[in-house]
Amino acid sequence: xxxxxxxxxxxxxxxxxxxxxxxxxxxxxxxxxxxxxxxxxxxxxxxxxxxxxxxxxxxxxxxxxxxxxxxxxxxxxxxxxxxxxxxxxxxxxxxxxxxxxxxxxxxxxxxxxxxxxxxxxxxxxxxxxxxxxxxxxxxxxxxxxxxxxxxxxxxxxxxxxxxxxxxxxxxxxxxxxxxxxxxxxxxxxxxxxxxxxxxxxxxxxxxxxxxxxxxxxxxxxxxxxxxxxxxxxxxxxxxxxxxxxxxxxxxxxxxxxxxxxxxxxxxxxxxxxxxxxxxxxxxxxxxxxxxxxxxxxxxxxxxxxxxxxxxxxxxxxxxxxxxxxxxxxxxxxxxxxxxxxxxxxxxxxxxxxxxxxxxxxxxxxxxxxxxxxxxxxxxxxxxxxxxxxxxxxxxxxxxxxxxxxxxxxxxxxxxxxxxxxxxxxxxxxxxxxxxxxxxxxxxxxxxxxxxxxxxxxxxxxxxxxxxxxxxxxxxxxxxxxxxxxxxxxxxxx
Numbered sequence: 001x002x003x004x005x006x007x008x009x010x011x012x013x014x015x016x017x018x019x020x021x022x023x024x025x026x027x028x029x030x031x032x033x034x035x036x037x038x039x040x041x042x043x044x045x046x047x048x049x050x051x052x053x054x055x056x057x058x059x060x061x062x063x064x065x066x067x068x069x070x071x072x073x074x075x076x077x078x079x080x081x082x083x084x085x086x087x088x089x090x091x092x093x094x095x096x097x098x099x100x101x102x103x104x105x106x107x108x109x110x111x112x113x114x115x116x117x118x119x120x121x122x123x124x125x126x127x128x129x130x131x132x133x134x135x136x137x138x139x140x141x142x143x144x145x146x147x148x149x150x151x152x153x154x155x156x157x158x159x160x161x162x163x164x165x166x167x168x169x170x171x172x173x174x175x176x177x178x179x180x181x182x183x184x185x186x187x188x189x190x191x192x193x194x195x196x197x198x199x200x201x202x203x204x205x206x207x208x209x210x211x212x213x214x215x216x217x218x219x220x221x222x223x224x225x226x227x228x229x230x231x232x233x234x235x236x237x238x239x240x241x242x243x244x245x246x247x248x249x250x251x252x253x254x255x256x257x258x259x260x261x262x263x264x265x266x267x268x269x270x271x272x273x274x275x276x277x278x279x280x281x282x283x284x285x286x287x288x289x290x291x292x293x294x295x296x297x298x299x300x301x302x303x304x305x306x307x308x309x310x311x312x313x314x315x316x317x318x319x320x321x322x323x324x325x326x327x328x329x330x331x332x333x334x335x336x337x338x339x340x341x342x343x344x345x346x347x348x349x350x351x352x353x354x355x356x357x358x359x360x361x362x363x364x365x366x367x368x369x370x371x372x373x374x375x376x377x378x379x380x381x382x383x384x385x386x387x388x389x390x391x392x393x394x395x396x397x398x399x400x401x402x403x404x405x406x407x408x409x410x411x412x413x414x415x416x417x418x419x420x421x422x423x424x425x426x427x428x429x430x431x432x433x434x435x436x437x438x439x440x441x442x443x444x445x446x447x448x449x450x451x452x453x454x455x456x457x458x459x460x461x462x463x464x465x466x467x468x469x470x471x472x473x474x475x476x477x478x479x480x481x482x483x484x485x486x487x488x489x490x491x492x493x
Contacts, residue, residue, distance in 0.1 A: 006094035013063040027311030032490040035317040042315040047110035048280040066309040071104035098123030117143040122167040131164040168222045183220040190220040207258030217241035222276040229325040264329040270424035271456035332452035343486035352480035354473040362469045374434040375479040382475030391464040415461040
């Protein structure tokens with residue numbers, strides 16, 4: 001084991017960040033209020049925790065270039081989830097169990113134990129037996145400088161689980177016992193495997209928490225397990241789940257058997273760019289989650305690294321959301337209240353009548369928050385369409401199809417890179433109002449609708465000047481009870 005080697009690699013990476021920071025900072029596609037790395041590539045959020053009075057974000061990170069490679073753990077802290085301070089890198093690949101050139105220190109989570117901050121992560125290697133993954137421990141006295149446990153790895157892939165399909169541990173504590181769930185695959189079906197420990201170092205297998213019979217893919221990445229109200233939630237990003245990027249299951253859990261029995265399933269996000277969300281508990285007890293604002297198709301075997309690669313960076317996080325349990329057993333995912341501090345220059349309009357086919361301008365630009373309430377009682381239109389980021393021949397369309405009970409997020413004409421139409425159901429039965437809430441940033445649109453149960457996150461690489469945003473009704477009239485719009489402060493510069 002070489003703590004010295006890890007420190008040397010962290011120092012080298014930090015020098016690279018210092019060299020490139022100012023150039024990357026001025027990239028024309030850099031976000032204004034979504035969390036990003038200082039330079040290079042980021043993907044999965046890791047180790048999200050409130051520790052010693054601060055929120056901690058760790059994240060999968062290649063500090064050297066804007067593409068996926070051998071993974072480090074980046075690190076930043078915040079008092080309010082909005083304003084972030086970058087800290088030294090937390091982990092670097094340095095040991096026989098985490099030194100894979102196309103792997104490194106994979107995803108994991110964090111927990112406090114005996115006053116220390118523990119990181120549980122997947123180490124990846126190839127020591128002659130192919131791509132191997134195992135669960136490892138690192139710990140810190142100050143929450144900044146970490147040391148890897150000398151007896152790593154602490155959990156290895158069991159018989160029947162392919163060694164390259166065993167990763168992404170999420171840890172929590174119940175009473176006097178620590179529990180850990182990680183993703184796995186067995187016989188071509190996805191599993192969430194449950195382990196327990198008294199000391200965070202010695203782990204015992206409990207049970208298969210839950211598994212797929214094919215309906216949820218062949219591997220569950222970044223599983224997370226937590227309690228909301230009187231119910232338990234398992235969420236994951238399924239490989240082999242086709243267009244599903246992030247799924248949740250709601251049900252009951254028996255700590256005696258380690259078995260989860262779910263009754264409700266749903267999509268956390270229906271868009272193209274929401275993956276590997278991780279939850280954590282806020283200072284006031286809210287259950288929050290943060291996702292990576294890209295998806296599996298950004299990994300090395302797809303078309304390319306995207307438009308921001310040329311600016312020396314790639315990847316950011318979606319806005320934090322609070323998970324709330326509804327009476328019918330479903331979940332709503334609501335943008336956190338802390339985001340309101342970004343608001344400025346409020347515009348408010350009431351009782352807007354949209355005539356059939358007439359475009360109503362909402363605002364210009366791409367950096368704003370928008371809230372709409374559509375009066376369904378006084379609406380006869382078949383469709384309500386948001387035309388966003390309109391410039392020259394570019395546009396992004398969000399169609400609320402009231403007749404077909406469907407939302408469609410169309411970015412086929414959004415820019416010169418993005419393609420596809422994301423679809424999701426729109427259940428307005430027995431409802432008098434359609435609620436629409438949008439967070440728009442330099443290169444992203446996050447749509448929240450239907451009481452925050454139908455959410456779409458999609459990246460849009462149109463940064464042309466003079467963009468306009470419109471709303472239009474088709475097949476009848478529509479009445480907007482209220483329209484609220486705010487400019488949003490740039491806090492990431």
